[in-house]
Amino acid sequence: MSDLKDLDRVDPFLDQVINAVPSGIFVIDKDHNILMLNRAAAKMVGKSPGECFDRKCWEIFNTPMCKTPDCTCHRAIKEDSTIRGLSVMHHNDREVPIEYAARPLKNVDGKIIGCVEHFIDITDRLEKERIIVKQQEGLLKQREEDIRHLQEEILELSTPVIEIWDGILALPLVGTLDSHRAKLATERLLEAIEKTRSAFVIIDITGVPAVDEEVANHILQTVDAAKLMGSKAVLTGISPHIAKTMAQLGVDMSTITVHGRMSDALHMAITESTNRALEYTNVQTWITDNKKS
Amino acid sequence: MISIKSAKNLFSISALGPILLVKIEETIDDEGIKNLTETLSESIVKYKSKAVIIDLANVDILDSYLASHLESLAYTTKLLQAEVIISGLKGPTIITLLEFDIKIEGVNFALDVNHALDQLS
Numbered sequence: 001m002s003d004l005k006d007l008d009r010v011d012p013f014l015d016q017v018i019n020a021v022p023s024g025i026f027v028i029d030k031d032h033n034i035l036m037l038n039r040a041a042a043k044m045v046g047k048s049p050g051e052c053f054d055r056k057c058w059e060i061f062n063t064p065m066c067k068t069p070d071c072t073c074h075r076a077i078k079e080d081s082t083i084r085g086l087s088v089m090h091h092n093d094r095e096v097p098i099e100y101a102a103r104p105l106k107n108v109d110g111k112i113i114g115c116v117e118h119f120i121d122i123t124d125r126l127e128k129e130r131i132i133v134k135q136q137e138g139l140l141k142q143r144e145e146d147i148r149h150l151q152e153e154i155l156e157l158s159t160p161v162i163e164i165w166d167g168i169l170a171l172p173l174v175g176t177l178d179s180h181r182a183k184l185a186t187e188r189l190l191e192a193i194e195k196t197r198s199a200f201v202i203i204d205i206t207g208v209p210a211v212d213e214e215v216a217n218h219i220l221q222t223v224d225a226a227k228l229m230g231s232k233a234v235l236t237g238i239s240p241h242i243a244k245t246m247a248q249l250g251v252d253m254s255t256i257t258v259h260g261r262m263s264d265a266l267h268m269a270i271t272e273s274t275n276r277a278l279e280y281t282n283v284q285t286w287i288t289d290n291k292k293s
Numbered sequence: 294m295i296s297i298k299s300a301k302n303l304f305s306i307s308a309l310g311p312i313l314l315v316k317i318e319e320t321i322d323d324e325g326i327k328n329l330t331e332t333l334s335e336s337i338v339k340y341k342s343k344a345v346i347i348d349l350a351n352v353d354i355l356d357s358y359l360a361s362h363l364e365s366l367a368y369t370t371k372l373l374q375a376e377v378i379i380s381g382l383k384g385p386t387i388i389t390l391l392e393f394d395i396k397i398e399g400v401n402f403a404l405d406v407n408h409a410l411d412q413l414s
Contacts, residue, residue: 186391190384197404199411221391228387230380230403276411290310 023120024098027105028073030114032056044098044121045091062090063098073115076102080112086122097122159185161192168200168269169193169231170262171222174207182218186225193231199276200269201226204262206237216251223256232257232272234265295340297332304329306336311343312413313375314406318351326362330369337373345370346409350381360395367400378402378409 018025024041028034034052037060042049045060057073058066065071065087076083082103089096100119104112159181162170171189175181189201203222208215219235226233234257238246246253259265297306303325307314313336315329333345347363349355367377380403382390390397403409 183388187384187388190387193404194384197408199404199408225387225391228382228390228397228402229384230382230405230408276414282414287309
């Protein structure tokens with residue numbers, strides 16, 4: 001204690017300075033007795049500096065680390081180093097988040113005689129940080145939403161199913177076909193066939209720049225889907241480049257009707273559906289005739 | 294028009310001239326399918342049918358079991374010199390068939406019964 005007595009003789013000017021500092025500063029001895037405490041520190045725990053002297057620091061600053069080996073001052077004294085960190089002070093059922101830094105206090109001989117701790121109230125800072133994080137999250141969410149919306153829009157735009165004639169649908173495929181897009185195109189095509197009761201579908205791949213095995217399989221699957229539905233799918237717009245790739249890949253196109261130009265396919269579809277319509281009338285007549293007899 | 298209804302209403306077979314119209318209901322079970330194959334082949338011979346339309350408009354789930362049975366049904370029918378058209382498959386059912394790579398070979402497909410009749414003429 002003899003070493004610490006020197007500290008009692010505080011220079012009035014220094015005392016003024018320490019009390020003028022807006023953040024909390026206090027000094028304890030090795031037994032956690034408070035030797036000095038500035039006004040800001042006392043104010044933060046809702047006490048006057050007089051009330052705090054000669055009491056244990058953990059009585060005044062009630063933090064989760066008090067009386068544990070993690071105690072800042074304990075560590076600073078033990079490790080002879082500066083300890084920094086964040087914690088929470090409790091007083092009057094109120095939680096005050098703080099940021100602290102503690103350093104061991106030494107006498108002229110370099111012997112550790114206590115610890116000085118400095119801390120600031122970071123309620124406002126945390127609040128601001130929370131607002132910033134919230135805003136960032138909001139922005140990110142908004143961005144994701146926008147991107148998703150745009151992607152959906154592109155998908156919608158890129159797979160139109162058009163009824164170009166009575167009972168004839170066209171599915172012009174444009175751009176690269178990935179599995180997601182291919183699936184969407186197939187679903188939309190099936191929906192359109194179901195809705196319009198179309199017996200013909202012309203799948204045009206003029207706008208597909210390149211074909212690999214995956215894309216070829218997607219196209220074949222779409223054709224299969226239309227077939228299962230009862231609609232006849234015709235593939236058009238195969239460029240020489242794609243034809244070559246398909247041949248090299250060994251894609252089995254034997255079950256698929258292919259036409260060079262979309263107009264040829266349309267012509268074929270119209271002719272066939274007209275013939276069908278005529279035959280259908282014949283069947284209807286046949287059924288009614290049979291019913292009569 | 295002659296109509297045969299199965300027990301528990303699992304399917305019905307109607308004879309329209311040279312065409313047999315088979316309607317399968319959602320509730321069809323394994324027993325029902327076996328029963329159907331038998332009744333159908335007998336009917337084809339009895340009514341000298343040239344074609345069979347299998348309408349699946351009421352079936353929402355087509356599993357691999359039913360699919361393979363439809364295939365063998367088609368094969369049996371072919372041996373009896375009649376062709377098979379399956380009509381009324383729904384979009385989601387088709388997507389499932391494609392996803393699980395379930396194939397029904399040797400069969401033609403139609404949008405609905407009308408379209409099937411259309412194809413037969």
